Amino acid sequence: MTGNRICNNHTQTLLGSLMLMGLLGFGGVGNMPPPTPYSPYFGPHQGGEFFIGDFRDVSEIENLP
Amino acid sequence: MLAKSRIYHSFWSKPMLQQRFGRPVKQQLESTLLFTHIGVIAAKRLGIEIVLHTDDYGAKLFAHIPYDEVYLTLNGHDIDAQFWASGKMVAFEHEPLGSCHLDLDAWVKGAMCRDIVFGGTKDLIVQSQEDASAVYEPNKRFVFDQAHVDISAFLDVRHARSSNEAYNCGLVRINNQQLKDIWLELYWKITHELNRKQTPGLHDKYRIPDLIAEQWALFHLCRQHGFSVECICDGFNHNQRARDIGYAHLISERKYEVDDELRDILRRLTA
Numbered sequence: 001m002t003g004n005r006i007c008n009n010h011t012q013t014l015l016g017s018l019m020l021m022g023l024l025g026f027g028g029v030g031n032m033p034p035p036t037p038y039s040p041y042f043g044p045h046q047g048g049e050f051f052i053g054d055f056r057d058v059s060e061i062e063n064l065p
Numbered sequence: 066m067l068a069k070s071r072i073y074h075s076f077w078s079k080p081m082l083q084q085r086f087g088r089p090v091k092q093q094l095e096s097t098l099l100f101t102h103i104g105v106i107a108a109k110r111l112g113i114e115i116v117l118h119t120d121d122y123g124a125k126l127f128a129h130i131p132y133d134e135v136y137l138t139l140n141g142h143d144i145d146a147q148f149w150a151s152g153k154m155v156a157f158e159h160e161p162l163g164s165c166h167l168d169l170d171a172w173v174k175g176a177m178c179r180d181i182v183f184g185g186t187k188d189l190i191v192q193s194q195e196d197a198s199a200v201y202e203p204n205k206r207f208v209f210d211q212a213h214v215d216i217s218a219f220l221d222v223r224h225a226r227s228s229n230e231a232y233n234c235g236l237v238r239i240n241n242q243q244l245k246d247i248w249l250e251l252y253w254k255i256t257h258e259l260n261r262k263q264t265p266g267l268h269d270k271y272r273i274p275d276l277i278a279e280q281w282a283l284f285h286l287c288r289q290h291g292f293s294v295e296c297i298c299d300g301f302n303h304n305q306r307a308r309d310i311g312y313a314h315l316i317s318e319r320k321y322e323v324d325d326e327l328r329d330i331l332r333r334l335t336a
Contacts, residue, residue, distance in 0.1 A: 049304050050316070050317040050319035051313065051314065051315050051316060051317065051319070051320070052192075052193070052233075052235070052298065052303065052304055052307050052312070052313065052314040052316055053298075053304065053307030053308050053311075053312050053313035053314060054307075054308045054313060055100075055172065055313040055315055055323075055326075055330075056326060056330070057174075057308070058103070058107065058174055058330055058333070058334065060174060060175045060176065060311055061106070061107050061110040061111065061174050061175075061334070062333060062334065064110040064111070065110070
């Protein structure tokens with residue numbers, strides 16, 4: 001391995017994420033990009049879905065420490 | 066070869082800060098923070114070591130995310146931001162064989178997926194095969210017909226040129242040093258030549274020659290050189306396969322439109 005190890009102490013809370021976003025001034029959603037035929041990276045993937053797998057289902061890790 | 070399951074993320078700030086595809090930078094970063102954080106939590110809960118290769122900007126941006134290690138590998142990395150996958154390839158050079166690159170918008174969130182990825186012994190373990198002419202055909206024309214990049218030392222281009230088959234590299238784990246070396250060499254051959262020539266059209270909207278240097282090249286190297294491959298989401302319906310094993314990839318631009326759902330997931334995971 002190379003590269004400089006710089007940190008491994010972290011604040012693992014959602015609060016940390018949201019505070020950082022607030023500090024960086026993140027606001028609302030901007031303009032949508034124009035429609036494009038260049039799937040799958042800009043449109044639906046094979047099978048017509050925009051995502052591979054189900055990102056909404058985190059049940060397997062939800063109750064793990 | 067690694068004894069422990071290890072995932073590495075890569076974040077090179079230069080392309081992200083140049084407002085790719087007209088999407089506001091802040092919006093991209095906000096979404097990226099959310100899905101990256103969830104992916105790191107998922108890996109750690111499955112007992113996988115997960116590290117980040119980035120630059121100073123990325124280290125500050127992701128400082129709150131519980132990586133096992135953060136490396137400033139990408140400080141000083143400088144090439145045209147069009148080659149956004151180059152950060153991944155620099156990180157790849159620094160990682161041991163058997164380590165797994167996971168895109169920031171892809172999650173290993175099931176034990177079955179973890180075991181498939183890290184139990185696999187093929188030369189290449191990769192997310193899936195794709196065949197998308199709308200993406201690959203115009204970019205092949207750009208690389209080979211307009212910029213005249215010659216890759217005949219690596220591939221029999223007569224056979225590869227007509228193919229739009231590629232590996233989707235949302236997840237990539239390589240177990241073969243020869244494959245690692247030749248893929249890196251071919252990637253840098255294509256991107257350095259394009260970077261040097263600056264052929265008109267390189268910065269056209271929706272131009273992504275990186276897909277040829279990275280995903281298309283990997284597929285044809287494996288096919289022509291006989292490297293063994295396992296796609297974790299192989300099969301006719303790879304979306305269902307991803308659901309079954311516990312893998313997700315927020316592949317399309319739609320990933321920047323689901324922040325509320327991502328916040329809810331992150332809230333549940335960190336409650």
